Amino acid sequence: MPISEAARADLYTGLSEVLGRERAETLMAYLPTFDPIDVATKTDVAELRAALEARMDGLRQEMEARFQQMEARFQEMEARFQEMEARFGVVDERFELMGGRFDLVDQRLDDMARHFESIDGHLFALGRRIDRLYYILVTGVFAIIAAMAGLSAFGG
Numbered sequence: 001m002p003i004s005e006a007a008r009a010d011l012y013t014g015l016s017e018v019l020g021r022e023r024a025e026t027l028m029a030y031l032p033t034f035d036p037i038d039v040a041t042k043t044d045v046a047e048l049r050a051a052l053e054a055r056m057d058g059l060r061q062e063m064e065a066r067f068q069q070m071e072a073r074f075q076e077m078e079a080r081f082q083e084m085e086a087r088f089g090v091v092d093e094r095f096e097l098m099g100g101r102f103d104l105v106d107q108r109l110d111d112m113a114r115h116f117e118s119i120d121g122h123l124f125a126l127g128r129r130i131d132r133l134y135y136i137l138v139t140g141v142f143a144i145i146a147a148m149a150g151l152s153a154f155g156g
Helices: 005-019 021-030 042-153
Strands: none
């Protein structure tokens, strides 16, 4: 049964009257200020320790299981990353092939441009020849017309 503060004060007063104030304070210092029933025994401490150890073991096992799950997930992610890396490797190879094809197309376009330049030069030369032939033809036609006009002027 807990001792109230009033009961402690009454005990101190009685002890002071019988033993004196200094001895009463010394004796009161040895009396607990709490209910002795609240004091844990060695058995209580041992039981608490066993319960805590069991709980800690359970937590360790749960943490280990979760760490294993996380490790499995990390391995799955690693496998996926490797798969993606392999796919990117295939894509890179395709881009390299496409780059080679574009180089060939560029080369063909350059060849065609040179060919068109050559054709353009030939057409220009042909145009100049046609212009000369046209000049010669027109001059010839005018010469024939002038000659025919001259012949008809002379009585012909």
